[in-house]
Amino acid sequence: MTMTLRPGVVTADTEYGMALLDQKSGEYYTLNPTAALIVRTLLDGTSREQTVTSLTATYDVSAEQVEEDITRILQELRAAKLLAA
Numbered sequence: 001m002t003m004t005l006r007p008g009v010v011t012a013d014t015e016y017g018m019a020l021l022d023q024k025s026g027e028y029y030t031l032n033p034t035a036a037l038i039v040r041t042l043l044d045g046t047s048r049e050q051t052v053t054s055l056t057a058t059y060d061v062s063a064e065q066v067e068e069d070i071t072r073i074l075q076e077l078r079a080a081k082l083l084a085a
Contacts, residue, residue: 003042004084
């Protein structure tokens with residue numbers, strides 16, 4: 001399943017990660033570098049499993065930690081209504 005932002009949500013890379021702007025509400029959200037990498041990877045169409053494999057191969061982090069991070073990030077994006085249905 002590819003992650004997609006809902007229409008009206010735009011991203012911008014920043015010095016500190018990524019910003020997401022909800023053009024409808026005017027609210028913006030900031031992501032730290034790790035969260036930004038996960039979001040970019042998922043938005044590019046990489047599967048969750050491939051994202052976990054890639055991050056554990058690149059960084060000294062367990063698959064369990066990456067899974068937890070992905071779950072938390074997706075929950076927060078859903079709660080903020082930034083993801084397409």
